[in-house]
Amino acid sequence: MITKPKGTYDLYGTDERIYSYISNLIDDYMINYNYDKIRTPVFEASELFHRGVGETTDIVTKETYDFTDRGGRSITLRPEGTAGVVRSFIENKLYGNRSDAIKFYYNETMYRYERPQAGRYRELTQIGVEVFNSDDVMIDAEVISLGYNILKELGLNDAVVKLNTLGDAESRKNYTKALVDYFKPHVKELCEDCQRRLDTNPLRLLDCKVDSDTELFKNAPVISDYLTPSSIERFNKLKEYLNILDVDYEINYNIVRGLDYYDHDVWEYFLEDNNLALGGGGRYNTLIKSLDGPEMPAVGFAFGVDRLISVIKNKIGENEAEKTLDAFIMSVNEEERMFAIKISQTLRLNNISCEINSTNLGLKAQFKQADRLNSKFLVLLNSENLKKGIITIKDNKTKEEVKVDESEVVDYLLGNI
C-alpha cells in the first residue's frame, strides 16, 4: 500500500467540513473588510524566498522544499504566502496609481520541511491577508482586529493577541547590539541554534525553544528599552486603536517572528490555554522595495488553518460538525424510483439537500440509512398514493407524518427545515 508522505494528511469528514466552514466564513468576512482574493503559484523561483523571507531564517536554511526543474531552474515550494503575493503585486503592477490601501487575502497550501508533530505539518494551509500602500497605524489595528474578530466568530472566545514592536531600523540596530553584547560572554551556554543566531540573526535568540526559561534569557535586554521616541509613539497609538476596537491583547516582548521582513508591530494569535500560535503577522515596510518593487509599506498576517480546524473540533466536538441532510427519499419499486429521482432533482434545485435510495436497499435499510445521514425528513413514496399525486413526509425526529400534494412538497420542506 502506498501511504501519504510524512507530515501530510488527507482532509475529509468532520475536518473537511470545518475547513469549508472556515473558508466560507472568511470569504464573507473579507467582503465586509474590502479585500480581494489572490491566488499565486505553489512554486516560485527559490531566490524569492531567499531574498524575501531571509537567508538566515530557519525556514530558508532548513525547511524549504527545493528542487531543480527540467529546465535547470532553482525552484522552491512556497513555505509561506507573503513573498509570493508581494512578487505578484510587483510583477503585475497592482499598485497602479492608487493612493488607497490595497488589500488581498489568500487561502492556500504551504510547504515546510519541519519535524512533524501535533499542529506542525509539512503541507499546511494558511489563510492570510496582506495590505499594501498604507503606513497608517490605523490599518495595523484594523488588520490585527480582523484576525481577532474572525477567531471570535469561529467561537474561539478566549482568543488573545500577543503583541510586540520591533521598532524602526534604528531601534532594532540598538537592540540587536545590546543583545549581542549581553549574550556574547555566555556563548558557550547557548544551544547550537542560538550560537549560530548570535552571529547571523541575534533577534531570533528570543525565540529559543530550548533555553527560554533560564535566568540568562529572563534577564536579557528587552526591546522596550531601545525604542526610539517615534517608535514608542507609534506603538502607543496602535494600542489606543486596539482598545477602541475591543481587541484583547497583551504585550509580549519575546514575540520576534521567524521571518526577517518585519519592522514595527508584530503579533501572534493564541488561545489562553494553548501555546501553539494560531496565526501571526506584522508590518513589513521594506520587503516590497527589497524585491525590486516601489518603496511601499505593508502589513499582514496569516492563520494556520490546520491548527484552527483542530481547536474548533476540540471545542464543538464531532457531533456538532456532523453532516446533516434535509430529506431522504424512500423508494422500493420502479414506479417509486422513477418518481424519487425526479423529485430529488426538484428538491436540489430548490436548495433542499436530499438523498435517494441508489443502492437498491430494502425499506428497513433505507430507514437506517436516513438516520446515518442525519436526515431531518423522510419523503415516503407509495405507488397507490402517487397515482393520486399525494406524498407522505415524515419528520425523522418527532416521527409526525403529513400528507401533502405533490406540488406542495418543496414549499412544505422549505417551511420546515
Ligand code: HAM
Ligand atoms: P508564520 O508565523 O510563519 O507567518 O505562519 C503563520 C501561521 O501558520 C502560524 O502562526 C501557524 O499557525 C501556521 N503554521 C506555520 N508553520 C506551520 C506548520 N508547519 N504546520 C502547521 N501550521 C503552521 C507567515 O507565514 C507570514 N507569511 C505571515 C504574514 C503574512 N506576515 C505578514 N503577512
